[in-house]
Amino acid sequence: MVFTTSEENYIKSIFHLQQETGLVNTNSLAAEMHTRPASVTDMLKKLKSKKLLQYEKYKGFKLNEAGKKAALDIVRKHRLWEFFLVEKLKFDWDKVHPIAEELEHISGDELIQRLDDFLGNPSFDPHGDPIPDKNGKVPVIKQQSLSEIPFKKNVTVSSVSNQTAQMLDMLKHYCIAIGTQLMVLKKFDFDGSLEIKVSKQNACIISEQVAKNVFVHDVQ
Template sequence: MLVLTYAEENYLKAIYHLSEGGQHNVSTNDLSKEMKTKPASVSDMLRRLSEKEVINYRKYYGVTITEMGKKAALQIVRKHRLWEVFLVEKLMFSWDEVHDVAEELEHIKSQLLIQRLDDFLGNPKYDPHGDPIPDEYGDVKSRPRLPLNEMEIQESGQIVAVRDSSAAFLRYLDKVGAYIGARVKILDKVEFDGSLEILVDNKKNLFMSKDVAGNILVIQTS
């Protein structure tokens, strides 16, 4: 039975995300930046994870995640996102407050607890930031979505997720009234800098930079 420490789980989840679910190699330097630690410490951890067969690691060639590693990483992601739903829906945390708390709760080992949590929440498919929640088998149901700034003038859509889940960005979205589920329509695009004028819920006009709009994901409705 695979047993990972708290730190090993954090590294494995980071490798999973940086590799975009195992599609790419991850460099030691990129992982060092993500984990905010020295490359030498990263190398030591990678050797440990390699011994547990959750990654493939060769010095100077980067890291790839194994199938066993993907399954383990997806279970960590599942727990994290379920706890975020619980914190927002049941304990009334705001969506910019939940990440750090869920980072701690995701390391709880009890599979029975997580399954009962999932059932208690009604088996949600997405977390408060719009990210899909893997099921108990590690399957992830994704939906087609595109950055808001890639929509054309007069096209409409619905906000379903955010790329940037930092507290500062989420608080900004709260301030301007752009939330998961909001209906949006592109009224204008500024040729000079790519900024947008957007109609939200058919009642509020927003002016948004290209960078901000690029971090908002939508599904098109027309």
């Protein structure tokens, strides 16, 4: 099954919303996509006729299994291209989203399989988000906010929930990236800031706000 760029963008956004709310409604999808509710209704009819959507007029909607598989294919492409852009072309991670947004619509299973192999079949993209495999299977990882980690425990940075240029700038300054090893040494109760050791080297202090946005998992 092959989709237009517009259909793919709708599928992706519905998938994103339904992961949070279960059933999606017209207005929220219109807001997410910066379009009008009437345009959403038009596309819902089209996606329903292609049997990707559970949808009853006025009742809300969600992707069925076929729709979810289609969404995961797009997410897979998006995240593999993001990985390529950061790892191979050396883009900063806060610059790659709009480019991957275009690349994800390039068709061809062989292309994406070869790209996957070329990149070494990565499981997580540069933001720490999981990359579904070609069957739509999504790797899972038990992760916690850095602010909840006990002292002196070695952990690895797995993702960052605030992916703005400002956050990237801070993390670069601290030499923190996805995959970096950290250890929490001390918490200052005054403002909740943490003293941490980065990559077994320098110790430094990060604010509670930063800590809450950095997610880590056990060192394997």
